[in-house]
Amino acid sequence: MSSRTVFFTGGAGFIGMHVVPMLLEKGYKVRIFDNMFRGDRDKVAELVATGDVELVDQDVRYGGAVHSAMKGCSHVIHFAAVSINKSQADPHESIDINMVGNHNVFAAAADHGVERLVYASSASVYGDPKKLPMHEDDVLDPLTPYCISKRAGEDLLGFYQRRDNLSWVALRFFNVxxxxxxxxxxxxxxxxxxxxxxxxxxxxxxxxxxxxxxxFIHVHDIARGTVAALEAERSNLAVNLGTGxxxxxxxxxxxxxxxxxxxxxxxxxxxxxxxxxxxxxxxxxxxxxxxxxxxxxxxxxxxxxxxxxxx
Ligand SMILES: NC(=O)c1ccc[n+]([C@@H]2O[C@H](COP(=O)([O-])OP(=O)(O)OC[C@H]3O[C@@H](n4cnc5c(N)ncnc54)[C@H](O)[C@@H]3O)[C@@H](O)[C@H]2O)c1
Known part of the structure; x- marks a missing residue:
């Protein structure tokens, strides 16, 4: 693969399927890493047929699999997660995928020295807001295992930035x-x-x-924001993506x-x-x-x- 390859966890999901075509337009190659639990196989097959997309059908819970599949990639987008409602019903699975999965991806990215990692955080890290509009520096009050893992993900990125100079942007998506x-x-x-x-x-x-x-923010705008975060000059901060x-x-x-x-x-x-x-x-x-x-x-x-x- 070329020198600009994006390792994209959860890339076969709803938002991922809107981001991948934009990455291809910009000349990136894409390696989707997805266990296809919710991924769209038909759409992924169409993208793989372009020759610029690969699918690694694997799970972020396996750190070794993440580390070896990331070899040769210059950028990372980390979207793989289980959703908020599943996290309330099954906190164990949520912590495994969202918390351990986050860590596996971030540790591998730091080890491979990628240029930028973009992480899908969530507006739910704020909990019930005390005021509107919600600003990135407001107090965070994550209420469910999903939200707690999103916030912990942001904190872990700070750790790998300080230890290994990992460059990251955490996007707090509102209601996509x-x-x-x-x-x-x-x-x-x-x-x-x-x-x-x-x-x-x-x-x-x-x-x-x-x-x-x-x-409510349209998925097309979220996809544009994700690509912009991959290339932004400034990094190492959380950024809201909503309409306001x-x-x-x-x-x-x-x-x-x-x-x-x-x-x-x-x-x-x-x-x-x-x-x-x-x-x-x-x-x-x-x-x-x-x-x-x-x-x-x-x-x-x-x-x-x-x-x-x-x-
Ligand atoms: N959709 C929203 O409104 C919204 C809002 C805030 C944050 N987010 C975050 O944005 C990201 C993308 O959301 P989406 O709406 O596209 O979700 P989605 O469920 O459509 O996509 C998630 C993808 O991750 C994959 N996946 C799940 N568990 C995995 C595992 N263990 N290993 C590998 N892959 C796994 C799924 O197969 C799926 O393709 C998620 O991190 C989500 O938490 C979404």
Whole structure:
């Protein structure tokens, strides 16, 4: 492989499949390291057919496998992880994959002296935010094994930076949505739920007043941010990737009603709901990555609905 090869754990997953084509466009070769637990085999096969992508069907829990497969790679993107809901049901698996897996990848990257490592952290490291927008220097309060492992990953990167000069960027993704996402995705499952009801002519049902909000960011913009982090001049810091806009569940319902084009009003289910809100401060992403979100929630959701209806 050429001198610019990206070792990409979890590269066969939802976000990875949007990043790999951008890497190829930039002239990188890509070695996907994925146990294909959730990876998309057909899409990976298409990419492998280009001759510039390899698949190593292996598990980040095995440090020896990670270390030997990384040989010859100049860059690393580390995305392999199990999700937040699985982490609550099975903390052991989550710690094994997310915590030990992180360490295996970071230790190997430090040992191979790669030029840059980009790590998928998460907005969930903040816990329930005390204020909006959420800034990278705010107090972190990770609440589940998944979130705890994401935060620990950021701290471990600091260790390998100090010990071995590893150059890294940790991206705190907010609520990523877009084509190719599994319908079970934790935060964004509300999109599917609403769209499925609307397609059957039924109104979305909202618990409470629908004030709970998320910062929905399109996967295309997340992929652009990931590539920018691989090449940014500044490194060794965490960077939020979101739109900076909090979209309430009630707003989301309205956007999806318009997108599906049905004449219904959302139904409100009067209930006590714990209202949590999210919005990223993206000043640092602008400064460090020269990055700006390009797809509004309304446009991104409308496209997604069109694609879902066509399939
Ligand atoms: N999607 C979001 O909204 C979101 C938000 C914040 C952070 N993130 C983080 O971004 C990264 C990518 O997320 P995604 O939505 O593409 O997830 P995904 O589940 O679609 O992709 C993860 C990939 O990792 C692979 N994988 C899982 N366990 C593995 C193991 N033990 N060894 C090797 N590979 C393994 C899976 O097969 C899959 O291809 C993850 O680290 C996730 O925690 C995602």
């Amino acid at each position: 949505y877009g084509p190719g996402q599994k319908t079970t995705a934790y935060y964004t499952s509300v999109i599917n739920h609403f769209v499925n009801r609307l397609r059957n002519g039924l109104p979305p049902v909202i618990d409470g007043k629908g004030e709970q909000s998320m910062d 806009i909090d979209t309430s569940v009630a707003d989301l319902a309205k956007i999806l009603i318009d997108a599906v084009g049905v004449d219904v009003e959302p139904q409100f289910n009067p209930r006590e709901v714990l209202v949590s809100r999210r919005a990223a401060d993206i000043t640092r992403a602008r400064e460090v990555l020269g990055w700006e979100p390009t797809i509004s929630v309304r446009d991104g959701m409308t496209d997604l609905v069109k694609q879902t209806m066509a399939s």
